[in-house]
Amino acid sequence: MKTIKVLAGATLALGMAAGAAKADEVRIGLMYTLSGPPAALGEQARDGFQLAVEKLGGQLGGLDANIFVVDDELQPDTAVTRARGLIERDDVHFVVGPIFSNVAQAIQRPIVEADRILISSNAGPSDLAGEQCHPNYFNTSYQNDQVHEVMGEVAEQRGYSRVFLLTPNYQAGRDAMSGFKRHFTGEIVDEVYVPLGQLDFQGELARISAMQPDAVFTFMPGGMGINLVRQYSQAGLTDRVPFLSAFTVDETNLPAQQADALGMYSGTTWTPDMDTPGNAEFVAAYEEKYGHVPAMYAMQAYDTAMLLDAAISSLDGDLSDLEAVREALRNAEFQSLRGEFSFNTNQHPIQNFVLAQVAQREDGLFQTEYVETIFENYGDVYAELCSME
Amino acid sequence: MYTTLIAVQTLNGLQLGIILFLIAAGLTLVFGVMDFINLAHGVQYMVGAYFAFTFTALTGSFTLGLLLALPAALLVGLILEVLIFRHLYDRDHLEQVLATFGIILFLNQGVKVVWGASPLYVPVPELLQGSIQIFEGFFYPIYRLAIIGAGLGVAALLYFLVSHTRAGMLVRAGATNARMVSALGIDIRRLFMVVFGFGAMLAGFAGAMVAPILSVEPGMGDNLLILAFVVIVIGGIGSIRGAFIAALLIGLVDTLGRGFASDILRLVMDPSAASQTGRAIAPMLTYILMALVLIFRPSGLFPVKR
Numbered sequence: 001m002k003t004i005k006v007l008a009g010a011t012l013a014l015g016m017a018a019g020a021a022k023a024d025e026v027r028i029g030l031m032y033t034l035s036g037p038p039a040a041l042g043e044q045a046r047d048g049f050q051l052a053v054e055k056l057g058g059q060l061g062g063l064d065a066n067i068f069v070v071d072d073e074l075q076p077d078t079a080v081t082r083a084r085g086l087i088e089r090d091d092v093h094f095v096v097g098p099i100f101s102n103v104a105q106a107i108q109r110p111i112v113e114a115d116r117i118l119i120s121s122n123a124g125p126s127d128l129a130g131e132q133c134h135p136n137y138f139n140t141s142y143q144n145d146q147v148h149e150v151m152g153e154v155a156e157q158r159g160y161s162r163v164f165l166l167t168p169n170y171q172a173g174r175d176a177m178s179g180f181k182r183h184f185t186g187e188i189v190d191e192v193y194v195p196l197g198q199l200d201f202q203g204e205l206a207r208i209s210a211m212q213p214d215a216v217f218t219f220m221p222g223g224m225g226i227n228l229v230r231q232y233s234q235a236g237l238t239d240r241v242p243f244l245s246a247f248t249v250d251e252t253n254l255p256a257q258q259a260d261a262l263g264m265y266s267g268t269t270w271t272p273d274m275d276t277p278g279n280a281e282f283v284a285a286y287e288e289k290y291g292h293v294p295a296m297y298a299m300q301a302y303d304t305a306m307l308l309d310a311a312i313s314s315l316d317g318d319l320s321d322l323e324a325v326r327e328a329l330r331n332a333e334f335q336s337l338r339g340e341f342s343f344n345t346n347q348h349p350i351q352n353f354v355l356a357q358v359a360q361r362e363d364g365l366f367q368t369e370y371v372e373t374i375f376e377n378y379g380d381v382y383a384e385l386c387s388m389e
Numbered sequence: 390m391y392t393t394l395i396a397v398q399t400l401n402g403l404q405l406g407i408i409l410f411l412i413a414a415g416l417t418l419v420f421g422v423m424d425f426i427n428l429a430h431g432v433q434y435m436v437g438a439y440f441a442f443t444f445t446a447l448t449g450s451f452t453l454g455l456l457l458a459l460p461a462a463l464l465v466g467l468i469l470e471v472l473i474f475r476h477l478y479d480r481d482h483l484e485q486v487l488a489t490f491g492i493i494l495f496l497n498q499g500v501k502v503v504w505g506a507s508p509l510y511v512p513v514p515e516l517l518q519g520s521i522q523i524f525e526g527f528f529y530p531i532y533r534l535a536i537i538g539a540g541l542g543v544a545a546l547l548y549f550l551v552s553h554t555r556a557g558m559l560v561r562a563g564a565t566n567a568r569m570v571s572a573l574g575i576d577i578r579r580l581f582m583v584v585f586g587f588g589a590m591l592a593g594f595a596g597a598m599v600a601p602i603l604s605v606e607p608g609m610g611d612n613l614l615i616l617a618f619v620v621i622v623i624g625g626i627g628s629i630r631g632a633f634i635a636a637l638l639i640g641l642v643d644t645l646g647r648g649f650a651s652d653i654l655r656l657v658m659d660p661s662a663a664s665q666t667g668r669a670i671a672p673m674l675t676y677i678l679m680a681l682v683l684i685f686r687p688s689g690l691f692p693v694k695r
Contacts, residue, residue, distance in 0.1 A: 037506055037606075169668065193668055199603045202401045202533070203648050209527050210394035223508045223604050231602065234513065236520040236528040256510050256604075 026063040026312060026319065029086035031079065031097035031107070034071035038222055040252045041099045041297050042071070045121055047290050048298030049096060052305030055285070060305065061312020063319075072098050076106035083107040087114045093319050094119060096304055099297065101125040101144060101172065112136035115322055117329070121304040122297055126175070129348050130382035135326055139348040140307060141300045142269055143380035144172070147246040148179030150267030150353045150374045151217050154244060157374075160214035161186040164241075166204055166228075167219045169193035176219035176246065182381075189213050199227045205235045215242040225249070226256045233260035249358050251295035254366040261358040261366065269338050269349075270299050271356045271370045276339040293367045303336050310334035344379040346386035352376050393524040398648045399641065400523075404533050406640025407540030411595035412613055413620040413632045414547060415588020421564040421627020421693060423581050425478055426485045429469070429492040430592055430617065431610030437462045437593025438605040439500055442509050451514035451601065458597045459590055466589020470582055478581070497607045508604035536598050543594070544633055551629050560584060564627035564693050616643075619675055623682045625689025635690060639675050646674040 030049055032042030046069055053065045068090045072079035079098065086092045087110075095111050095118045098104055104123035111118040112134040120128070124143040155163050165180060165188055167173030177191060189211050192204055208216055216237075220228045225248040232243060243249075243264040251272065254261055270276075272283045272293055282302060286294040310332040311325070319325055330343050336351070344350050353375040356368035416430045440461045445454030473492065477485050513532050520528040551557035559580055562570045571577040596610070603609070620639050624631025651667030658666065682690065 037508065040507065191664065195672065199609075200405070202404070203398060203644050206394060206397040206401060206527075207648065209397070210391075223606065226508060226510070227604055230510070231530075234518075234520060234530040234532065234602070236530075256508065 024063055024317065025066045026060050026094070026308070026317075027066045027068070027090060027092040028060075028308070029083070029090060029092040029095040029097075030067060030069045031072050031082060031086070031095060031103075032069075033074045033099050033103070034069075035073055038074060038099065041122075041295075044252060044295055044298040045097070045099060045301040048286065048294065048301035049121075049305050051282075051286055051289060051298075052302045052309075056305070056309055060309045061315070061317060063312055063317045068092060072100075072103045072107075074100055074103065076102055079103045079107050080110055083110050087111065087116055092116060093325075094308065096121055096301070096308075098123055104128060108132070108134065108137055117322075117325065119304055119307070119329075121300045124348065124380075126382050129346050129380055130385035133346045133386035133388065135347075135388050136322075137347060138329055138343070140304045141296075141349070142351075142353075143348055143382060144175060145179035145182070146353060146375075146378065146380055147267040147269075148176045148217075148219065149182050150355065151244040151246060151265070152180040152182055152184035153374050154265070154267070154355050155180075155184050155186065155215055155217065158215075160242075162189045162211075162213045163187070163244075164189050164208055164211060164213040164216045165191045165218070166208075166216060167193060168196045168198070168221075168224065170196050172221075173219060180217050186214075194224075196224075198224065201228050201231050202235075205231060205237065208237065208241060209235070213241060215244050217244045218248055219246045220248045222253070226253050229253070229257045229264065230260045233262075238263055249368065251293045251367055252297070254358065254368075255292065257358075258366060259360070262360065264358050265371070266356045266358070266368055267353065267374070268296055268356050268368065269351055269353055270296050271354065271368045273367065273369045274337075274339070274354075275370075276337055277335050279337045282337055293365055299337050303334075303338070303341070306334045306336070307332050340377060344383045345388075346380070346383040348380055348383065350377050350379045353378055393527055394648075395645075396524065397527055397529065398645055400529060400533075400537070401648075402641035402644035403637060404537050404540075404640070405644055406637035407537055407544075408595050408599060409613065409616055409620055409640055410544060410633050410636035411540060411598075412592050412610075413617040413624070413636050414629055415591045416617050417621040417624065417627055417629065417632045418560065418564075418584050419588050420621060422560060422567065422584050423478055423563075424567070425474065426482050426489065427474070428486060428489040428614065429496070430588070431614030432493050432496045433462060433466060433589045433592035434596040434610035434613060435500065435605075435607070436465050436496065437596030438511075438600045438609065439504055439509075439596075440593065441597035441600045442504070442511050442605050445511050445600075451511065454511075455594075455597050459594060462593025462597075463586050463590040466593075467582065467586045469589070470585045474585065475578075475582075493611065497611075500607050504605075506607060508606040510604060511600040513601040530602075532601060536602075539598060543591070547629055556583070616675065619679050621689075623679055623689060625691040625693060627693040628689065628691040631689055631691030639678070642674050642678055643671075647671040650674070 030046055032045050034042045070082045099122045101123040104120050105125055108128055117136050120139045122141045124139050124141055129143045165177050167176050246267045249261045249264045249266050311328040314328045338351055342350050352373050354373050355371040357371050359369045360366050412434055419425055419427050437458055440458035441454050444457040445451050448454055477488055517532040517535050520530045523529045620635045624635030650671040651664040654663035654667050
């Protein structure tokens with residue numbers, strides 16, 4: 001009996017020693033959507049981050065990186081519970097994620113108010129860039145409106161005078177339309193909102209055929225986008241009406257869209273073929289390890305890891321002073337795969353935005369390819385609403 | 390220009406109607422002949438699409454895939470009938486609804502286990518790829534025309550089977566008075582099984598036909614099932630002819646409603662209010678139609694005489 005107690009005590013002591021926080025490690029929670037149909041996006045982000053940490057020898061800024069991966073299940077309430085777990089149980093220094101804006105809006109307060117730093121590597125809702133901004137909240141992707149603004153500017157520059165808008169009927173769809181209209185001064189011949197989850201677009205395509213607009217702009221994420229692109233191409237519209245889009249033709253959807261997406265346009269910050277320092281190696285390493293072409297989600301998470309690496313290095317691994325950590329993140333010198341990258345006053349990126357077009361590579365795989373730069377060193381319009389006090 | 394748009398939207402409506410008919414035909418027979426509410430009928434449509442995906446991938450030919458998917462869908466229908474549905478015929482409607490709803494949940498998860506949660510895609514058969522110009526500047530995908538043609542063919546075949554064969558006569562008799570058919574020495578259980586398996590195969594055929602234009606994914610039949618119930622209520626429960634006319638009617642009302650509600654309202658309202666109201670009204674139109682039919686013809690447009 002006594003032996004058992006001693007053994008139990010020893011095991012407990014050992015367990016506690018292993019669980020206790022080590023001074024020379026950095027603990028990071030990765031929160032992405034890893035279940036359900038949108039899991040492909042979250043998996044890309046998780047893999048991109050881990051690829052960077054692997055490249056850096058399992059360390060970030062000289063500290064051993066201890067990474068906790070959690071699934072937000074695309075449920076804001078689940079996400080908040082998991083975020084609290086990361087803070088209270090795992091005692092993380094940083095939370096990186098999520099993919100979706102509704103999750104970001106839910107977890108931002110609980111994390112920043114617990115004096116931890118949240119770095120959104122994809123979601124960029126307008127409120128968090130504007131009035132709800134916070135010194136402990138950083139964004140390394142974009143503000144949601146900006147990718148739609150790119151397409152509006154493209155339509156403007158190319159002199160399209162009549163454009164047809166098509167998005168799902170929910171908040172992000174309405175935001176997409178208003179983002180498009182910010183720089184577009186021509187005529188909107190029709191704004192069509194379809195129910196979220198609609199899979200047959202034949203009625204809308206007939207309308208497009210009838211109106212003969214100069215271009216179509218759409219934001220149709222996930223499975224809806226796959227169906228729309230296939231049907232758009234089947235209806236023979238691709239050559240006659242240019243297809244401008246955001247989050248519709250990207251490397252997560254292209255394996256299903258295949259040749260049907262050829263020639264379609266997308267607004268983005270990066271493409272796999274872009275000639276920026278380190279990009280070719282990143283794409284090659286990612287494809288070698290995971291067997292598919294990386295999308296912007298993977299690139300943004302990779303960049304976030306590189307940002308953390310640079311910031312922690314500049315602090316010589318001392319994460320005890322929160323204000324110093326924030327300052328180090330703001331001024332971190334790292335090479336983004338996108339090229340130029342710096343933080344605006346609202347701690348969102350100032351960066352270039354580009355027009356991309358779907359093309360087939362020599363090995364038969366499909367990817368988006370760089371066409372031209374639309375905005376240079378572009379910040380978002382919500383920065384002026386943000387005061388860091 | 391506007392007349393051609395109406396013509397194209399009518400084609401789209403026909404195509405939706407044909408798909409709805411293929412699903413509703415089995416549903417109305419099962420409901421009419423066996424007095425059995427089968428919510429799991431939409432799952433048969435999904436299963437057909439998944440089989441078409443697998444067999445097309447295995448054989449490399451959509452035609453072969455389709456031909457193999459039909460007996461496979463029939464087999465699934467028969468297995469479900471023997472294992473589960475057979476034991477529910479004598480229960481009341483609520484228990485049938487509960488049990489078949491359980492089958493929906495079970496099979497929707499089941500296909501996730503076998504095929505995964507992400508949507509799957511079947512390539513359009515090479516012969517039917519591309520689109521043809523049906524009017525000046527209007528292109529229509531050939532494959533969708535093929536769906537309309539195949540659906541009309543199946544409808545004609547069904548008409549022949551139900552109206553001009555002995556089996557069809559038994560089915561019609563069963564829909565009017567199943568007990569009397571049984572009393573006349575017909576094995577009604579076997580008739581039920583045949584009807585059920587045939588209905589499952591028709592739904593599977595619809596699923597296989599849409600696989601090249603829509604994504605194949607778990608739960609893809611659930612939305613269509615609701616519309617299929619609307620169809621059989623409007624058409625008259627147990628009536629194939631009613632299901633055919635009602636399916637085309639619903640397909641047209643739904644498609645033309647979504648296409649033109651805003652334009653019609655624009656004649657009397659300002660444009661932004663019109664497009665907002667149009668968006669809200671269009672999805673309601675089919676249900677308004679059903680309510681009207683229920684008010685003026687409570688047993689449907691083509692009621693089966695009892």
